[in-house]
Amino acid sequence: MRFLSLVFATTLAPLTAFAQCGGNFSSFTESMKNEAVNAGYEPALVRRFFANVRQDPKVLKADRAQGVFQKPFIDFTRHLISQNRINRGQTMSQKYDAIFRRIESTYGIDRGVLLAFWAFETDYGSFQGDFNTLNALVTLAHDCRRPDLFRPQVFAALELYKNGDFDPNTTTGAWAGEIGMVQMLPGDILENGVDADGDGHVRLKTSAPDALMSGAKMLSSFGWKASEPWLQEVTVPANMDLSKTGSNQKLSINDWQAMGVVPRSGTWEARDTEASLILPQGHKGPAFIAYPNFDVYFEWNQSFTYVLTAAYFANRLEGDPVYQAGNPEQGLSGAQMKQLQKALQSKGHDVGKVDGILGAKTRIAVQKEQKRLGLPADAWPTPALLQKL
Known part of the structure; x- marks a missing residue:
């Protein structure tokens, strides 16, 4: 939705x-x-x-009931992305090749981007x-x-x-x-x-x-930049300063490279731009570089998990491999997330609505508290963080 x-x-x-x-x-x-x-x-x-x-x-x-957005990124992607959806996306790409070519020449938007929205919104028009x-x-x-x-x-x-x-x-x-x-x-x-x-x-x-x-x-x-990337999977060094990560912070690709961040496959998509490093389930989980076009996704949908999943699925439809899931630390249940949000509010952080959803404001507040407490500042809330708060 x-x-x-x-x-x-x-x-x-x-x-x-x-x-x-x-x-x-x-x-x-x-x-x-x-x-x-x-x-x-x-x-x-x-x-x-x-x-x-x-x-x-x-x-x-x-x-009042949008509980699906409480799922963490890995669970959410597995909920929405199936081999059948990938196969159907490839079929639709071939069937409507002419219109996708028109779109690419007129707006500079890759077909994977629209195929992903088409799949998630209505299962390619079927519902x-x-x-x-x-x-x-x-x-x-x-x-x-x-x-x-x-x-x-x-x-x-x-x-x-x-x-x-x-x-x-x-x-x-x-x-x-x-x-x-x-x-x-x-x-x-x-x-x-x-x-x-x-x-x-x-x-x-x-x-x-x-x-x-x-x-x-x-x-x-909404501001999509023609023929530019939106998301790229990367690997992150173990000794990196995690406080610089998050969609609200941007550094140049050269800066990320100097810090030891490298593309998982291929080469950097765009060296001459600033981008964010996103760790949706902390430093032990998947890692992505988010380019300026990634921000445009939030004009379509304001859920961080949905946006990241849609951007990742666009990459899959363009031929990228499955991300490296890693071994993320245990996250919080919906009830625990609400408890965390209330604790963050009590410390003066703006987390928006207490809804049990790990949104952008909650992530920023979590990262600040992690840094204050000497924990890995990767914006991924864990039971250990909740206990300390």
């Missing part, structure tokens, strides 16, 4: 006051109708668009979600957890409806409102949708060329 783009949080929102979240759902829907009319949409169009909208409790349940998209978007706009993220997407869907590219009764997708083979939100479709097959419409649910080209354009709009 792709996390929300913020592109339309300001550009699509009508200029009237926001409808307040929470309260009676029917009253909330009426306020959104009035807002749409005040923004210039025809009243009859607005009535038809909202005519059958309903609150969907299953959407809220899905929003695109069966939630009514309008119900999902209005339900999440009404919910007060993240209304500012979802509310603009309702109006983006209205604009698509006005253009004949959205049906409020039959358009379905993921629980969070994403549509199509690579799961794009209505606002993203308006901004980056491409009619790649030339039929006069952007059909992300039924046209693989439209979906792939639109996804490529969106990545490009």
